[in-house]
Amino acid sequence: MVERESKVKTKANTKKKLLIAAGVVVVALAAALIFISNYLVNYAIGRSGNGGDREVALEVDAPADSVEAVMEDNRAAYKSKIDTFTKEHPGRDVTLTADDGLTLHGVYYANAETADTHRWALVLHGYRGDYTGALQLAAPYYEAGYQVIAPDLRACGESEGDYVGMGWLDRKDVLQWIDYIIEQDPEAKIVVHGISMGAATTMMTAGESTPDNVKAFVEDCGYTSVWDIFSSELQLRFGLPEFPILYTASGVARLRAGYSFTEASALVQVAHCEKPMLFIHGTADDFIPYEMMDTLYNAKPGDNKAELTAEGAGHGEAMYALGDSYWDTVFDFIAPYMA
Numbered sequence: 580m581v582e583r584e585s586k587v588k589t590k591a592n593t594k595k596k597l598l599i600a601a602g603v604v605v606v607a608l609a610a611a612l613i614f615i616s617n618y619l620v621n622y623a624i625g626r627s628g629n630g631g632d633r634e635v636a637l638e639v640d641a642p643a644d645s646v647e648a649v650m651e652d653n654r655a656a657y658k659s660k661i662d663t664f665t666k667e668h669p670g671r672d673v674t675l676t677a678d679d680g681l682t683l684h685g686v687y688y689a690n691a692e693t694a695d696t697h698r699w700a701l702v703l704h705g706y707r708g709d710y711t712g713a714l715q716l717a718a719p720y721y722e723a724g725y726q727v728i729a730p731d732l733r734a735c736g737e738s739e740g741d742y743v744g745m746g747w748l749d750r751k752d753v754l755q756w757i758d759y760i761i762e763q764d765p766e767a768k769i770v771v772h773g774i775s776m777g778a779a780t781t782m783m784t785a786g787e788s789t790p791d792n793v794k795a796f797v798e799d800c801g802y803t804s805v806w807d808i809f810s811s812e813l814q815l816r817f818g819l820p821e822f823p824i825l826y827t828a829s830g831v832a833r834l835r836a837g838y839s840f841t842e843a844s845a846l847v848q849v850a851h852c853e854k855p856m857l858f859i860h861g862t863a864d865d866f867i868p869y870e871m872m873d874t875l876y877n878a879k880p881g882d883n884k885a886e887l888t889a890e891g892a893g894h895g896e897a898m899y900a901l902g903d904s905y906w907d908t909v910f911d912f913i914a915p916y917m918a
Contacts (some may be wrong), residue, residue, distance in 0.1 A: 612823060612824065612827050613827065613831070615824055615827075615828075616824060616827040616828040616830070616831045617831055619813075619824065619825075619828040619831075620742075620828055620831050620832050620835060620836065623743075623809060623812075623828075624734075624742045624743040624744075624745060624832065624836055625741070625742060625743075626734045626740065626741050626742065626743070628743075638865075640862075640863060642863050642890075642891030642892070642893070642900075643891055646890065646891035646892075646900055647891070649899070649900060649902065650891075650892070650896055650899040650900050653898070653899040653900075653902050654899050657715050657898070657899065660715075660718050660719075661714045661715060661718055664714065664717070664718040664721065665714065668688050668721065670686040670687060670688045670729075671686065671687045671688075671689065672684065672685075672686060672687075672737075673685050673686070673687045673728075673759070675755050675756070675759050676755075677733065677751070677752050677755060678751055678755070679837075681733060681738065681739040681740050682738070682739045683730060683731070683733060683738045683739070683752055683755070683756075684710075684730070684731045684736060684737035684738045685710060685728050685729060685730035685731060685756065686710050686728070686729045686730075687726075687727070687728055688717060688721050688726065688727040688728075688729070689726060690721055690724060690725060690726050690727070692724075693724035693725070693726075694726065694764075696724055696725075697764055697766040697767050697768050698723075698724060698725045698726065698767075698768050698770075698917050699725060699726045699727070699728070699760050699764065699767045699768065699769045699770070700716070700717070700720035700725040700726070700727045700728075700769070700770050700771075700772060701727075701728050701730070701753065701756055701757065701760065701769060701770070701771045701772070702716035702717050702720065702727060702728070702729050702772050702773070702777075703730065703732065703749075703753070703771070703772070703773030703774070703776075703777030703778075703780050703781060704729070704731075704732065704735070704773075704774065704775075704776075704777050705773075705774050705775030705776045705777050705778075705895060706743070706745075706775055706776040707735065707743065708735060708736075708776075709731045709735050709736030709737070710729040710730060710731050710736055711736075712774070712777075713729045713773075713774065713777060714729065715898060716729075716772050716774065717729050719906050720770075720772075723910060725770075726760075726763075726764070726767075728756055728759070728760060730752070730753075730756055732744060732749045732752065732776070732777070732780065733748055733749060733752055741836075742832075742835065742836035742837075743776075744780075744836075744838070745776060745779065745805045745838075745843055746776055746777075746779035746780035746781075746782070746783045746801075746805070746843060746845065747783055747805065747838045747842065747843035748836075748837065748838060749776075749780040749783070749784075750780060750783040750784040750786075750787060750848075751787075753771065753780060753781075753784045754784065754787060754789070757769060757771075757789065757790060757792070757793060758790075760792070761790060761792050766792075767792045768792060768794050768916075768917050769792050769793045769794060770793075770794060770795045770796070770797065770913050770916075770917065771784060771785075771793065771795075771796050771797070772796070772797040772798075772799070772909070773797075773798060773799065773801070774799045774800060774895050775799070775800050775801065775866075775867070775894065775895055776801075777801075778798035778799050778800055778801025778802075779798075779801040779802050779805075779845045781796050781797070781798045781801065782796070782798050782801055782845035782848055782849050782852070782856075782875065783843070783844075783845050783848045784796075784848075785848060785849060785851075785852035785854060785856060786847065786848025786849060786850070786851040786852055787848070787851075789854070793854065794854070794855070794913070794916040794917055795854060795855040795856070795857070795912070795913045795916045795917070796852070796854060796855065796856040796857070797856070797857045797859070797909055797912075797913070798845075798856065798857070798858055798859065798875070799859040799860070799895070799897055799898075800859065800860050800861065800864055800866075800867050800872075800894055800895055800897065801845055801867070801871075801875070802845060802867045802871055803844070803845055803846040803871045803874055803875060804840075804841075804843060804844040804845060804846055804847075805840045805843035805844070806821075806825070806829070806840040806841050806843070806844070807871075808867060809825060809828075809840055810825055811868075813825055825840065828840070829841055845875065846874065846875060846878050849875050849878045849879045850878045850879070850880065852879055852880070853880065853881060854883070855883040855884065855912070855913070855916050856879055856883070856884050857884070857885050857886075857887065857908070857909065857912045857913070858872050858875060858876045858879075858884070858885070858886045858887070859872075859886075859887045859888075859889065859897050859905075860872035860886075860887075860888065860889065860897065861888075861889040861890075861891070861892025861893055861894065861895075861896050861897050861900060862888060862889065862890050862891060862892065863891050863892055863893050863896075864892070864893055864894045865893060865894060866893075866894040867894060869888075872886060872888075873886075885908075885912055887901070887905070887908050889901050889905075
């Protein structure tokens with residue numbers, strides 16, 4: 580009898596120890612997951628994160644030598660154009676207050692000679708850049724007679740913010756910049772043109788209700804959603820699947836940055852866009868897959884849309900691969916709406 584009771588106690592103690600051990604493991608795994616998720620949020624969207632240091636790439640066909648040579652020549656031409664533009668037109672610093680109280684910075688390139696045309700371009704830079712990353716857009720628009728605003732997106736450049744908005748938080752800021760333009764010129768006719776994250780911002784803005792002054796959108800190599808691009812990068816950079824880390828990191832981002840990776844969707848926003856939009860992408864983009872352009876294009880309702888493919892162009896390189904035809908296409912597309 581005593582022996583049986585002893586065995587029962589032993590089994591009970593063993594079960595208790597196993598439960599405690601299992602609990603410790605679960606707590607440890609949960610703690611590790613929370614730690615990794617916080618690290619990922621800091622890395623990807625924290626202001627001081629180093630998510631912009633990218634040493635991996637999607638597998639794509641390398642551009643032909645002839646295309647690479649053209650891009651190299653055009654890169655040099657753009658650099659010269661931008662250097663001349665910034666020397667001759669230093670621009671004027673402007674600030675505004677975002678809905679959440681942050682001070683946002685931008686540079687205003689006033690074009691006094693053509694002010695009576697009321698044409699404005701709002702040009703948006705890419706991931707972890709600043710307004711200078713949109714000068715390759717600003718200079719051609721200015722030369723074409725546009726007034727130009729080049730903002731620092733939140734948590735970039737001189738704009739305040741602890742977390743990069745990836746386009747989602749920025750869409751509200753862009754609406755503020757649009758209002759700023761209309762305050763300067765109530766008759767303004769505005770095109771919003773962005774590259775990479777700036778393109779995602781453009782599309783996310785396009786899904787909002789915008790004033791009649793906004794006439795057209797141009798997106799160059801934007802992503803379908805933050806979830807999609809982070810899922811791809813998680814696999815490429817760390818060799819990790821999206822579950823469970825991206826799910827928990829998305830929740831952490833919601834708590835810390837004010838948005839989740841799932842809600843930040845250009846694809847959903849584009850489906851609500853009724854205004855004209857031009858989609859541009861390079862076939863050799865090793866960061867944001869070229870196929871995303873078709874997905875986004877097909878989601879955009881109506882016939883007031885067009886696609887421009889840059890054969891052999893990498894990420895953000897369409898203008899270098901296409902040369903003059905890039906801007907010929909852009910201006911031909913928006914011309915009917917900016918008249």
